[in-house]
Amino acid sequence: MKEDKQINENIIEGRNAVLEAFRSGKPIDKLFVLDGCQDGPIRTIVREAKKHDTILQFVTKERLSQISETGRHQGVIAYAAAYEYADVEDMLKLAESKGEDPFLILLDNIEDPHNLGAIIRTANLAGAHGVIIPKRRAVGLTATVAKTSAGALNYTPVAKVTNLAKTMESLKEKGLWFVCADMGGEEMYDLNLTGPIGLIIGNEGEGVSRLVKETCDFTARIPMNGDIDSLNASVAAGVLAYEIVRQRRK
Structure with missing residues (x-):
């Protein structure tokens, strides 16, 4: 960190x-x-x-x-924290008030405040109803995060939870299913990413933790055609979030 x-x-x-x-x-x-x-x-x-x-x-x-x-x-x-945290329930109510299927972005131990701020900005522009972060081993809503989000923190709720996997299980009972970014998964274009969905983005170095990955329904691989094998966490979040947007628009 x-x-x-x-x-x-x-x-x-x-x-x-x-x-x-x-x-x-x-x-x-x-x-x-x-x-x-x-x-x-x-x-x-x-x-x-x-x-x-x-x-x-x-x-x-x-x-x-x-x-x-x-x-x-x-x-x-x-x-x-620079901003108040929201409740996960607030995000579901926001989706309901808009007449939309819930679309949440969950971050598994993102430690860089610039990455968190950029992901919150992407979440807002992609129409996600909220961002969920864990309480431990992760950056919170610092002023750096707020600045990097370019104002998105004023509109996109962020919740902080004690246990990410348990929160996912609770959300599954409410109809959400989960996809995480992972190099060993199916290519994202081959997956159905519509409906009530939670997108999981892992730690900058270690990726998605084992327990969180096991709680996911699918793993999505972003095609890589270059000489290195990974994207920055905030870029990966943007690529997958907008594949969800594309499929929803269809």
Whole structure:
């Protein structure tokens, strides 16, 4: 994952500031706490983090100093999301309100904020009803993501879930089926990509994880005619999203 320093637009430092952020309902992606610190204010902050299901990491004083922008972190630093997260149910309601079959894009551990922002932009332009990202091992809605999305974050809901495979199983019960991008799959032009669908795009280096791939109904291969064997994650998302658009228009 990118160094924490690069996601510095949304750092909140200091006990009062972090506690107020939680209590105001501001979405917090991750909380760093000085390991071994057990005083009252810190315990209160940790309790709030657990209540909001925030990723919690206990780190050394040196690590906190490395992340800190102000040098006055008081043993606690939070990473806030630049935008509010949506619920998956909101996406299904959006599709229903438009009289369309749901079209969702699910991202399996995308770590580069530029890739996430570009995929959200593509999702908006391709008419997807939302983007779903996992809580762990993935970038959240940082200011860099918002900027790269070129305004799409204002219109395309993004949900953050604890378990991607379980979310897929739940959506299958509501009629969706899933296709993931994978070099070992069928060529995308040979697949029927119409109807209520979820498109899975994997991690930049490792691709789609085993459990998520096993939960998919199909795997789609993008034809490659060059000398290298993979596309950037956001480009792959664009190619497959627009094959879905093409088939829907037929």
